[in-house]
Amino acid sequence: MQMGLLQFGFVVSSILVLFGCTGMDQTGASRRDLLALSGPYSKKAFETLVYPMLKSQCSSCHTDQNPRFIPRDKNTAYGRVYALIDWFEIENSRLARRKQDKHCGTPCTDNADLLRLLEAWSEALDKDKLKTDDNRLITDVVHLTSLPTGNNFVEVTFDMSKFGAEFSGALLKVEVQDYSLNGVPTGAIRIRKPRLTSGASNLFIRLLRPRLNDHFDAANNLWESVQAPVAANNSNPPLLSPLVMLIERNGNGSDSLAFEVGELRVIDAVACRALPYFSANVIPYMQAANKCFSCHGNATHQAYARFPMSAYLAVSEQALCNATVQRVNLQEPDASAIFNPAFGHNGHPQNYNGGVIMSDTERETVRTWIDLEAAASGN
Numbered sequence: 545m546q547m548g549l550l551q552f553g554f555v556v557s558s559i560l561v562l563f564g565c566t567g568m569d570q571t572g573a574s575r576r577d578l579l580a581l582s583g584p585y586s587k588k589a590f591e592t593l594v595y596p597m598l599k600s601q602c603s604s605c606h607t608d609q610n611p612r613f614i615p616r617d618k619n620t621a622y623g624r625v626y627a628l629i630d631w632f633e634i635e636n637s638r639l640a641r642r643k644q645d646k647h648c649g650t651p652c653t654d655n656a657d658l659l660r661l662l663e664a665w666s667e668a669l670d671k672d673k674l675k676t677d678d679n680r681l682i683t684d685v686v687h688l689t690s691l692p693t694g695n696n697f698v699e700v701t702f703d704m705s706k707f708g709a710e711f712s713g714a715l716l717k718v719e720v721q722d723y724s725l726n727g728v729p730t731g732a733i734r735i736r737k738p739r740l741t742s743g744a745s746n747l748f749i750r751l752l753r754p755r756l757n758d759h760f761d762a763a764n765n766l767w768e769s770v771q772a773p774v775a776a777n778n779s780n781p782p783l784l785s786p787l788v789m790l791i792e793r794n795g796n797g798s799d800s801l802a803f804e805v806g807e808l809r810v811i812d813a814v815a816c817r818a819l820p821y822f823s824a825n826v827i828p829y830m831q832a833a834n835k836c837f838s839c840h841g842n843a844t845h846q847a848y849a850r851f852p853m854s855a856y857l858a859v860s861e862q863a864l865c866n867a868t869v870q871r872v873n874l875q876e877p878d879a880s881a882i883f884n885p886a887f888g889h890n891g892h893p894q895n896y897n898g899g900v901i902m903s904d905t906e907r908e909t910v911r912t913w914i915d916l917e918a919a920a921s922g923n
């Protein structure tokens with residue numbers, strides 16, 4: 545593709561791939577493959593087979609450049625590489641395909657060697673008894689015909705009731721466009737603003753992997769970090785990730801899009817647990833002059849329709865805190881939508897009325913609350 549995915553480098557560097565057990569209850573409609581798992585055999589297979597090859601052939605570029613799948617720390621590398629592989633279609637994984645497209649010279653002319661090592665790793669996962677049947681949660685496909693460009697996106701919806709009666713009414717929504725730079729089509733689609741409307745149940749969702757034309761085909765799956773509780777009957781479904789993703793189209797103009805969901809299950813309640821700190825520190829900040837409520841407390845502002853902070857506060861401090869918790873990623877705080885004003889992700893304004901909306905100190909305050917929330921929820 546013509547444009548650089550490198551511009552998203554800073555974002556990917558903040559993505560930590562989850563490792564093994566996360567302390568979350570693993571029952572319900574969940575599956576293994578998107579969560580990096582390791583046992584003694586698979587760890588060894590990675591460290592003695594896969595890692596050395598990628599280290600010697602790919603690390604000159606992919607330690608510091610996107611996708612950063614060979615970080616200096618071998619333990620981190622395991623999860624990063626794992627996330628680039630579709631374990632049910634290893635040969636279709638982007639990592640394997642790029643090994644034969646000549647983009648790194650001689651080492652990238654044939655991928656048979658890498659495929660053998662990935663198969664060995666896969667067998668080691670079997671031996672560690674970490675593999676399950678192919679019970680992937682894959683949504684129905686939506687056919688992408690003429691997509692908007694420029695500043696325009698179209699909302700595409702996926703029905704989650706396919707995964708069980710308890711998900712009746714639950715819809716995954718994303719916004720999609722054909723991505724152009726200076727009016728010139730790049731051949732990629734841009735996907736942003738993933739949201740889950742929950743229907744009648746409180747839901748927990750984790751990991752969204754886009755599938756274009758029946759394959760996982762994103763170079764960097766920026767939504768590996770998605771994880772959020774979503775309250776039932778939520779009329780302002782939270783933004784699940786602040787990050788915008790690019791996927792190369794197949795060129796014939798008739799692509800289909802689907803999502804593989806890492807985990808989806810019903811939870812008892814969506815609750816903010818560190819309310820005292822939130823009430824004492826975060827709410828006063830949100831309400832201060834020229835801060836969040838300037839837009840999120842103004843019913844005529846576009847920001848209000850998405851996250852009406854003042855309406856929640858009018859119900860109770862707990863209600864505002866509950867709504868905020870849904871826009872927070874407890875395991876990867878920096879990948880939380882709540883930090884959009886600090887990082888300018890998704891085009892969120894960083895300044896208002898001549899001042900910054902979220903200074904470093906203010907970000908620390910919000911971060912302290914998130915850490916307390918994570919501790920209280922056992923994360």
Ligand code: HEC
Nearest residue numbers: 598601602604605610611638639642643647648651652763
């Ligand atoms: C000389 C530098 C260099 C080396 C060495 C290199 N790559 Fe890359 N790679 C790049 C660059 C630059 C990009 C981003 C631009 C692009 O997609 O071509 C990239 C992109 C990728 C991507 C994803 C981007 C996409 O759009 O699909 C994968 C996967 C990848 N490389 C795999 C590998 C593997 C596997 C190796 C080792 C066998 C390797 N690369 C070695 C420079 C390198």
Ligand code: HEC
Nearest residue numbers: 782783835836838839846847850851871881882885893896
């Ligand atoms: C200058 C106006 C403005 C200010 C001030 C502002 N925002 Fe926003 N905010 C927006 C706009 C515009 C959007 C995007 C609306 C959309 O997606 O259509 C948004 C969206 C968001 C979202 C995503 C909500 C969702 O679920 O879709 C979060 C989270 C958010 N803002 C947090 C904050 C926080 C926290 C503050 C204060 C620190 C803040 N904003 C201050 C304008 C503002």
